[in-house]
Amino acid sequence: MISGSASYYGVRCFFLCILxxxxxxxxxxxxxxxxxxxxxxxxxxxxxENLTLLPGTHPEVDVPGGKGCTQAxxxxxxxxxxxxxxxxxxxxxxxxxxxxxxxxxxxxxxxxGRHKHLSSGRGYVFLTQSxxxxxxxxxxxxxxxxxxWDDESxxxxxxxxxxxxxxxVKCILLQREVxxxxxxxxxxRAKRRGNIIVIxxxxxxxxxxxxxxxxxxxxxxxxxxxxxxxxxxFCNEPLETDDYISCAKxxxxxxxxxxxxxxxxxGSTILTEDGSILHQxxxxxxxxxxxxxxxxxxxxxxxxxxxxxxxLQQCMRFAxxxxxxSVQVKGAVPSSPTRTQVEDRIQTDLAVDMPRGDGQRRQxxxxxxxxxxxxxxxxxxxxxxxxxxxxxxxxxxxxxxTPHDFVKRQSTIPGLTCVDFNYPQHFHSWTxxxxxxxxxxxxxxxxxxxxxxxxxxxxxxxxxxxxELRREALSLTKEAAQTAIDLGCSEVVxxxxxxxxDYPFTVDYDEKWQxxxxxxxxxxxxxxxxxxxxxxKPTDENTRFFTVPSTAAALLLVDEIDRPNMGxxxxxxxxxxxxxxxxQSIAMVGKRxxxxxxxxxxxxxxxxxxxxxxxxxxxxxxxxxxMYQMRKTGFNGHFYFDTFPQRTDPVAEAAxxxxxxxxxxxxxxxxxxxxxxxxxxxxxxxxxxxxxxxALHRS
Numbered sequence: 187m188i189s190g191s192a193s194y195y196g197v198r199c200f201f202l203c204i205l206x207x208x209x210x211x212x213x214x215x216x217x218x219x220x221x222x223x224x225x226x227x228x229x230x231x232x233x234x235e236n237l238t239l240l241p242g243t244h245p246e247v248d249v250p251g252g253k254g255c256t257q258a259x260x261x262x263x264x265x266x267x268x269x270x271x272x273x274x275x276x277x278x279x280x281x282x283x284x285x286x287x288x289x290x291x292x293x294x295x296x297x298x299g300r301h302k303h304l305s306s307g308r309g310y311v312f313l314t315q316s317x318x319x320x321x322x323x324x325x326x327x328x329x330x331x332x333x334x335w336d337d338e339s340x341x342x343x344x345x346x347x348x349x350x351x352x353x354x355v356k357c358i359l360l361q362r363e364v365x366x367x368x369x370x371x372x373x374x375r376a377k378r379r380g381n382i383i384v385i386x387x388x389x390x391x392x393x394x395x396x397x398x399x400x401x402x403x404x405x406x407x408x409x410x411x412x413x414x415x416x417x418x419x420f421c422n423e424p425l426e427t428d429d430y431i432s433c434a435k436x437x438x439x440x441x442x443x444x445x446x447x448x449x450x451x452x453g454s455t456i457l458t459e460d461g462s463i464l465h466q467x468x469x470x471x472x473x474x475x476x477x478x479x480x481x482x483x484x485x486x487x488x489x490x491x492x493x494x495x496x497x498l499q500q501c502m503r504f505a506x507x508x509x510x511x512s513v514q515v516k517g518a519v520p521s522s523p524t525r526t527q528v529e530d531r532i533q534t535d536l537a538v539d540m541p542r543g544d545g546q547r548r549q550x551x552x553x554x555x556x557x558x559x560x561x562x563x564x565x566x567x568x569x570x571x572x573x574x575x576x577x578x579x580x581x582x583x584x585x586x587x588t589p590h591d592f593v594k595r596q597s598t599i600p601g602l603t604c605v606d607f608n609y610p611q612h613f614h615s616w617t618x619x620x621x622x623x624x625x626x627x628x629x630x631x632x633x634x635x636x637x638x639x640x641x642x643x644x645x646x647x648x649x650x651x652x653x654e655l656r657r658e659a660l661s662l663t664k665e666a667a668q669t670a671i672d673l674g675c676s677e678v679v680x681x682x683x684x685x686x687x688d689y690p691f692t693v694d695y696d697e698k699w700q701x702x703x704x705x706x707x708x709x710x711x712x713x714x715x716x717x718x719x720x721x722x723k724p725t726d727e728n729t730r731f732f733t734v735p736s737t738a739a740a741l742l743l744v745d746e747i748d749r750p751n752m753g754x755x756x757x758x759x760x761x762x763x764x765x766x767x768x769x770q771s772i773a774m775v776g777k778r779x780x781x782x783x784x785x786x787x788x789x790x791x792x793x794x795x796x797x798x799x800x801x802x803x804x805x806x807x808x809x810x811x812x813m814y815q816m817r818k819t820g821f822n823g824h825f826y827f828d829t830f831p832q833r834t835d836p837v838a839e840a841a842x843x844x845x846x847x848x849x850x851x852x853x854x855x856x857x858x859x860x861x862x863x864x865x866x867x868x869x870x871x872x873x874x875x876x877x878x879x880x881a882l883h884r885s
Contacts, residue, residue: 212356217254218328218363220307221280251518253361260486260522268292274331281306362390373402388412394419400441463661466502469510479518484509567824570840597628601844604633609666618672632673667713681721686729710749719755719782737771755783769811776819785828798830853881
């Protein structure tokens with residue numbers, strides 16, 4: 187089992203290695219440069235409407251920008267070494283200004299074009315008070331200055347001259363504020379030479395992208411709206427789905443290799459050529475000044491980290507930090523952060539996640555001091571089923587529509603200290619950052635993130651017969667792990683309603699078992715700071731026989747997975763459905779230090795039903811032994827009540843569960859080793875029942 191501090195330092199070491207790698211250059215940026223005019227407005231104008239600037243503000247004129255120029259400056263500042271830029275400029279004041287900015291950043295502009303009869307590019311940026319931006323671009327020389335590159339128009343630049351431009355280059359950054367033939371010409375030449383990474387930013391002119399260009403790109407980097415438009419360009423009709431994963435996969439089927447989608451405050455996600463999906467959350471910020479250059483700084487930082495040899499997850503983390511630095515400064519080029527600023531942002535973010543507490547016995551998981559209601563010294567965090575807050579809405583005076591509403595209601599439960607979220611169901615309407623803010627506001631912490639695979643996996647999640655859907659289920663599990671990190675907890679509970687079968691001869695049992703072993707090994711290795719726990723269940727209306735149907739089978743699986751951060755979450759109702767004595771099951775798992783989580787409830791178990799009744803209400807002697815075995819085996823997780831109060835006040839029900847759990851826990855204090863040895867040595871049932879009566883009466 188991994189302690190909170192060990193989890194933290196695992197994450198810290200994983201990401202800090204990016205801060206001490208020698209920086210490299212060899213990056214060529216081909217693209218646009220604009221002199222931007224910023225117009226501060228309260229909101230964007232509607233069609234036919236005239237707006238004035240915000241009172242007391244003035245336009246900011248000739249601020250250097252443009253996607254190519256911004257990315258080149260960002261690369262130079264992040265590597266502290268010059269990169270090369272190829273662009274086209276007029277000989278007007280704007281062109282002179284932009285070239286001066288690039289020269290002062292130490293960027294090689296010797297291969298740029300200068301045109302007497304063309305105006306330089308300009309951008310007119312509407313900047314709202316929230317920091318969001320919209321812009322109108324006048325391309326000028328960015329569009330008209332590349333005629334020599336266009337073979338179809340009699341371009342005169344030979345391949346040998348392109349080869350000279352590519353000498354020593356290891357990575358090319360492209361954007362779409364220049365003609366498509368420019369990008370295709372340089373990218374196709376780079377692919378012929380080999381060993382040059384091509385990164386295509388999809389931002390810029392709204393136009394289709396050819397299959398030939400897709401095949402030349404190693405990384406296609408759109409935002410969500412750009413991604414959907416590109417996908418629609420291959421369908422010749424609007425797409426009905428806003429699912430960015432589906433859109434990215436469509437582009438991959440058309441020839442794209444790795445698709446990296448930037449999603450603003452929702453972070454970024456990459457779909458790799460081998461089918462993996464990685465997610466990186468956005469950094470938490472108190473204020474956004476200007477988003478103009480954030481995407482460009484992200485892409486530049488990603489290229490820098492990629493060239494330095496870091497993993498894709500680390501590259502995305504570094505890029506996200508650069509983007510978060512950028513939005514706190516006005517202007518595209520001026521907002522480009524230095525290497526030191528990005529490293530400081532990562533360090534600060536790690537410090538926020540640092541374990542808290544005095545290191546004494548009353549430390550909770552993730553290092554957060556734990557305790558119960560009114561300082562009763564109870565040594566565990568306590569959570570309860572968040573979805574139960576939807577029940578009996580007439581007893582609640584506020585709205586009950588979103589997870590935020592449910593958290594607010596849970597915060598009124600005496601003694602409740604943590605919240606377990608379902609993923610992805612509880613994250614459709616808010617970001618990880620917003621969920622964390624809601625917890626902070628409510629005075630609660632995150633306990634765990636619990637996988638609830640959507641119905642598209644009805645034939646299996648990690649066991650699905652389609653390898654592509656198995657990979658998608660695995661990627662969803664990794665997203666849940668990142669969400670746990672963002673929320674400040676260290677546990678992901680995996681329960682699939684679908685990994686199993688209904689009839690004999692339906693599946694290859696050995697194959698399904700090995701698929702689970704391989705999947706959990708991969709996620710455990712990729713997220714060593716997260717404790718992954720399997721919540722088994724014997725049967726369900728969705729799946730008659732689960733691949734892992736019992737505690738013993740679950741332990742065997744954990745043994746084969748053989749990872750220190752892999753364990754089990756035991757649900758009392760599931761153990762009862764399996765015909766098990768929960769105390770014995772806890773003893774088996776706890777002895778091996780693999781009991782990561784416990785879900786408390788009770789039930790009659792009629793016809794294999796999962797009743798989800800209040801803890802200890804049906805089997806009080808079993809409830810007492812559950813607490814005894816957890817105390818004996820040194821349980822160090824948190825208590826979670828998985829109950830279904832459809833007819834009961836869910837707040838009062840959770841409060842009663844908390845009271846009962848504490849009562850049973852305290853009742854085990856007098857069960858000394860000597861007393862228990864005397865009873866068990868004689869197999870004395872009468873003495874055991876008298877012990878239960880005495881303990882519960884005493885509590």
